[in-house]
Amino acid sequence: MISYSIITTWQGWLSGSSILLYAVAIVLYAIAILILTSVFAYLFGWVERKIIAKIQHRHGPTYVGKYGIFQNLADLVKLLSKEHVTPDNSDPLLLSLGPVLLLAVITFMVLLLPFSPTLQATNLGLGLLLVFVLVAFLPLILFISGFATGNKFADISAQRSVLMLISYEIPLIVVVAAVALLSGSYSISGIVSAQASSHWYLLLMPIGFIVFFIVMLAEMERPPFDLREADSELIAGWLTDYSGPYYALALFIDYTRIFLASLLIALLFLGGWSGPVLPGIAWLLIKAFVIALFAIVVRATTVRMRIDRIMRLGWLWLLPLALINLILVYILFVV
Amino acid sequence: MEIDRKGLLSKLEALKGTGFDYLVKITVVDYGKNMQAVYFVRDIAKNRDETLEVNLDYKDPWLPTAIDIYPAADWYERELMEMFGIEIKGRITKRLLLEKWDGIDPPFRKSFEWNKEYRTQV
């Protein structure tokens, strides 16, 4: 089932497939992916600040570096230089484990995603399912670290993350099922090549795309679904008692999450790496960036939803829409 | 109009019956020898205002609570309790409104000494 695609691609260079070489290659690849994720997240953070500033008729960061491009770096240095305060009634291990685990899971998921036919760690036959199992894992980590701080606002935030988990996982899986049905494959590379041979799934199932986009915003805690860290209600939600380096990590994770979400959308609905002239990975990153820009505009312009309304939206609108999408896909394209 | 504090509640009740359904403010003025509580009530529909003045004895300043007639009286009464040391009879919540005082003379009375050193609870 598992084909070691890095090995097969670099076979000539490696000249022989010993397990040690494979391990070295995969570690190098993982480091490369981590750097790519960080660079994307960093650029995204800067672009988000700039675009929101533009929408709000401000300038945004201008002082540090050209066009303020190093502002986030300066913020990072500031946060890293601060003390990490552990509240008395918190669980120190879980408290510090939360952001670290989140980053690990997100990077692992990005690692599982293919960037082009040749650039992927492994070509898992059930890669799609594994990715979404891990996506469902994210609110669980937030839940744990929310309770670990022993802060009441973080508790409420943790409860909210569970409520959101149960209202969003099902529409998500139903849309993913439609994608799998249409492409006849659970492998992400398979889905991309299926799109290359027909059309982008954005055109074939627009309802599914809209549902998926909304669900991804909710999963990745983007406004208007940022109830877990609702700053005007819960101060910072599960982040309320985080400080110093862990807070910096948590803020960084915010941007890596949007990278993951926009990569997934680009792969499943926008034809992945397919595109003329430019290399595949460039196309994928461009598409992901466009999706991320949408998320920025949504963030800048809408007010936050309420938890009961989100559940209503999930169960009364998104789930039926996802099911309709599934049925339409079945009737129109499969039968 | 000036009335006695014993007849205050029945007067307020009567005013409310005739359409004065809005309490604007309750305040107290310390005149040195006596204190005077002032009730402002209003009939919004007919745009009429009425002022009730109640003279209080400096030795034994108390007022009956108007909270059952005008719920809006609640915080004003609490403020008077705190600032003028007036006892409001018939109230359930006796908690002060603005600050926690520790053995301070009622600060809005004229007998309040400005430069005396007070220790406030934090």
Next chain:
Amino acid sequence: MSTRINIGPVHPSTHGVLHLAVDIEGDTIKDVEPHIGFLHRGVEKLVETRMYMQSPPYMEKLDYVAPMSYDEAYVAAVEAALGVEVKERAQYVRVIELELQRIASHLFFLGALCNDMGQMFTMFMWVFEDRDRVLDLLQEATGQRMFYVNMRLGGVTMDLPPDFTDNCIAFLDHLDKRITEYEKYLEKNPVFIERTKGVGILSAEDAKALGVTGPTLRASGVPYDVRSAKPYYVYGKLGFNAVKLEKGDNFARYRVRILEMRESSRLVREALSKIPDGDALGAPIRLIGPAAKNRVVTVSRELPRGECMMYMVSDPQRPYRLSIRSPCFINLYALPHMARGQRLADLFSIMGSLDLVMACVDR
């Protein structure tokens, strides 16, 4: 089983320092207990030690969003005590400046409301652009941007500058367009609608019983506005109509402010067209001024947040006792009543719709 969470005194959306002890059961609010007094400075006692015209700067700090309105209410009470007539042109100037101040305050409200409902400062920044232009106008007219202290006995410190009319009309045209834009932007946003409509309902009876004032009262279907009930200055001549809406929910409270901004804009235009020539300057400040004639005066003014009543017992040269009926104080008293049974997230939108300024609550 209910949980008590303490919101504030330091919290992103308490509009100052307010401590709310909230009992929640699940996500539903059982009870709210406001603890106030963090900004209590005893202004009412402080003015007893100052001469009459030394106190306006203290009054302005009571409401840092619309400082001039408080200043004017206090000076009006002093004028009533001293028996000073306000010059006719000065009346127009005061009305123009106060209505501009009201527009600035209501714009601030719009931004703060959206912020409390979780928007990323976008509305806040947009309204601050407009508010900045109001402040520019007031700076031209008074010389200051925040704390104006421009009321003097019988008039104002500075007459309107010569190009004020043109600038003001240009701004009002711009403002009317912007208000339409804001209306479109907010009222077509389904999330905004569902966060405001039917949230924090206050019926007309409850509103009167709890004594709320200002836009909060008018949103509940009680059209009481001091400007029309007891017209002061030239409001009678300008044909002022009190705004009234029926629903009493967050949306109505937001709507009332939008309508009031339009009404204020109309009033300013009307006043600018009718303003007579003449002298608008008030008496210069003298520490020992004319002695007070009236012992007890009561002056009511419609501030942007509601009715402010100044009850002043006067000595010859200084207030013997000043009692301020603060609009925010009594609007905050109604908060627990409105919040009971609502969702936790709605507590903040209700608080935002009351437009509280904590300095005004605590005095």
